[in-house]
Amino acid sequence: MATEVKLPRLGQGMESGTIVRWLVSEGEPVKKGDPLYEVDTEKVTQEVEAEADGVLLKITVQEGEVPVGEIVAFIGSEGESVPERSGNGAGPAEAPAEAEPAGAERPAEGAAREPERDRGREAAAAEASAHAAPATQSDGGRIKASPLARRIARERGVDLAQLRGTGPEGRIVAEDVERAEAQPATAPAAAPAPTFAPGEVEVVELTSIRKTIARRMTEAWQAPVFQISMSADMTRANELRARLVERLREGEAKPTVSDILTKAAAVALMRHREVNATFHGDAIHLHPAANVGMAVATDRGLVVPVIPSAERRTIQELAQARVEVVGRARGGKLQQSDLEGGTFTISNLGMFGVEQFVAVLNPPQVAILAVGAAEEKPVVRDGELLVVPLMTLTLTCDHRAIDGATASDFLGTVRAILEDPALAL
Numbered sequence: 001m002a003t004e005v006k007l008p009r010l011g012q013g014m015e016s017g018t019i020v021r022w023l024v025s026e027g028e029p030v031k032k033g034d035p036l037y038e039v040d041t042e043k044v045t046q047e048v049e050a051e052a053d054g055v056l057l058k059i060t061v062q063e064g065e066v067p068v069g070e071i072v073a074f075i076g077s078e079g080e081s082v083p084e085r086s087g088n089g090a091g092p093a094e095a096p097a098e099a100e101p102a103g104a105e106r107p108a109e110g111a112a113r114e115p116e117r118d119r120g121r122e123a124a125a126a127e128a129s130a131h132a133a134p135a136t137q138s139d140g141g142r143i144k145a146s147p148l149a150r151r152i153a154r155e156r157g158v159d160l161a162q163l164r165g166t167g168p169e170g171r172i173v174a175e176d177v178e179r180a181e182a183q184p185a186t187a188p189a190a191a192p193a194p195t196f197a198p199g200e201v202e203v204v205e206l207t208s209i210r211k212t213i214a215r216r217m218t219e220a221w222q223a224p225v226f227q228i229s230m231s232a233d234m235t236r237a238n239e240l241r242a243r244l245v246e247r248l249r250e251g252e253a254k255p256t257v258s259d260i261l262t263k264a265a266a267v268a269l270m271r272h273r274e275v276n277a278t279f280h281g282d283a284i285h286l287h288p289a290a291n292v293g294m295a296v297a298t299d300r301g302l303v304v305p306v307i308p309s310a311e312r313r314t315i316q317e318l319a320q321a322r323v324e325v326v327g328r329a330r331g332g333k334l335q336q337s338d339l340e341g342g343t344f345t346i347s348n349l350g351m352f353g354v355e356q357f358v359a360v361l362n363p364p365q366v367a368i369l370a371v372g373a374a375e376e377k378p379v380v381r382d383g384e385l386l387v388v389p390l391m392t393l394t395l396t397c398d399h400r401a402i403d404g405a406t407a408s409d410f411l412g413t414v415r416a417i418l419e420d421p422a423l424a425l
Helices: 111-130 147-156 174-182 208-221 235-246 257-271 315-330 404-419
Strands: 003-006 016-022 035-041 044-049 054-059 064-067 071-076 225-233 277-280 283-286 292-294 296-298 301-303 344-348 367-381 384-398
Touching: 016 174, 035 071, 147 174, 208 301, 225 235, 225 404, 235 257, 235 315, 235 384, 235 404, 257 292, 257 315, 257 344, 257 367, 257 404, 292 315, 296 315, 367 404, 384 404
Parallel strands: 292 344, 344 367
Antiparallel strands: 003 071, 016 035, 016 064, 035 044, 054 071, 225 384, 277 283, 296 301, 367 384
């Protein structure tokens, strides 16, 4: 009997996923563990592996959003029959006709006019095909294309407006973009008409990641939060980074101030476990390890990959982990496991020249640290005027789990470690 291929639950809270493309065609052999198709699960696009050996007998859902547990294909022995299913894999393609009682009257079928109807349908189809645009568009003039197709087109400089989609309802899929890139260049076509008139509002549908961000931010604003800020003298932290870079061996990731900050925050979280926590209804979960998330801006939107057990890693190990996970984030190669298990988040906008800002909570975490740029500022010490690099740290806290005194102690520890990194030992 053929094995049903169902959309798996790839992460906590996942209710559906969007099939981006199939990596195996119908009729091709597959082995257990082979990549079978790509699915977009809110913040990541990842491969789903085959769970059985055999031949991919039938794909019931070529592309599009599918609920968890939905049958999307069948794997079995070559030539084995499979149930007939509709295009969305929800059930039989057509319901069987009910048996009619003997002698029941039926209306005249009008067979003499059927050829004439067929000719009319063919003529209408030919006329529609002749006037078809290269790319099917949805309401508002937005080209219908899968997330993966858009990403490939953006990376390779392919104009989606010049492509004809072969996916459901004329949607452009990844294969259409790759096929267009492989074809020789043709004479330039006439400039396409503008997709919207001057002054008309352009409607941009939310991508799955923007929907997730909207949902999570709405959840975050329901929490009663407060913020506190402190400025840290980054003189010694900068000196430490310079020494680490000098000792760098070939092939190693270059440490940054962000890596030193991650280490400082992780050590402080172990000393103030109330901040290394998540809020769940009537309970607060205190975690045994500092799994620090880093807010990363990508072409698809903001994601927060996690470095687990950051308190146990050296600054050099944190730098290597950061390079790897940020590279996967910006390359669209994150796995669901990269995004799960975070207990605290750091959002650093200092590289953009931002001096100070307030970050929004990343639920169910109870705190997030916003980091601004280190700027040369005058300070008075022992009656002497000095100019030092000051960096502003702003901690946003869920007041249901953290009080002001606890938050102040934690942020004070982070500042102390940055000003004297030996305190992290």
